[in-house]
Amino acid sequence: MTDAGTDARTGAGTGTGSVTPGVMHRIDVVVPAHDEEDRIGACLDALDAAVVRLAVERPDVRVGITVVLDGCTDDSAAIVRDHGIDHIETAHVGVGRARSLGVAHAIRAAGTPDPVRQWLAHTDADSRVDEWWLVQQADALVAGWHVLIGAVVPDPRDLDPDVLERWTIAHPPGAALGHVHGANLGVLAAAYTALGGFDPVPEHEDVRLVERAHALGLRVEATTDLPVVTSGRFAGRTPGGYAEHLRQTYAP
Secondary structure, three states, X not given: XXXXXXXXXXXXXXXXXXXXXXXXXXXXXXXXXXOOOOOHHXXXXXXXXXXXXXXXXXOOEEEEEEEEEEOOOOOHHHHHHHHOOEEEEEOXXXXXXXXHHHHHXXXXXXXXXXXXXXXXXXXXXXXXXXXXXXXXXXXXHHOOOOEEEOOEEEOHHHOOHXXXXXXXXXXXXXXXXXXXXXXXXXXXXXXXXXXXXXXXXXXXXXXXXXXXXXXXXXXXXXXXXXXXXEOOOOOOOOOOOHHHHHHHHHOO
């Protein structure tokens, strides 16, 4: 749960809101994408804004972004290239394997930094992070957290008014605390390695990783501050993901 003494904008401890001078910290963002040409541009624009904010607020934290083009057959790759974002292309291996491959690439591309000073931030190609999201992730890193579980909210533009109303009633403040979403998840690199990384499964790789973190007694914190806006579509890229949850719970 978010501590009482947290920054309302970042959700991380206010006592560690700056990095240690001369000590390099790094965040690598990994974004799996499977045929997201309609949404990945907005995802990358939001990440660009978060990178700019991070440079202002935490100038000693370096950041990299890796997109995993997971069997894309649309124009997702062209959009990623137009943004100048580092990326890899795979056969359609599924989201669990795609996240793992993205992390491995990001670590190699960063020159294998100190794993206790590297943070792995995860979101999805159909999602838009808050401008302060990377600051929140950086503060979790320097606060000594192992895992940060963030909230997501559906894009209201994707939902009919009656569906949006039902979702809003079902989600009063704090209701989503602790729910695990790969679209808003951060993990210390050293902890990620100790946990064995993401399982190569078609869904719920995020939940399984967090379950192992709890089992090992790692420091797992959750916040509803700065939720990531994710697609409100009812037909998703994984059979039992967020889209299926919305369809089963809130569809007319």
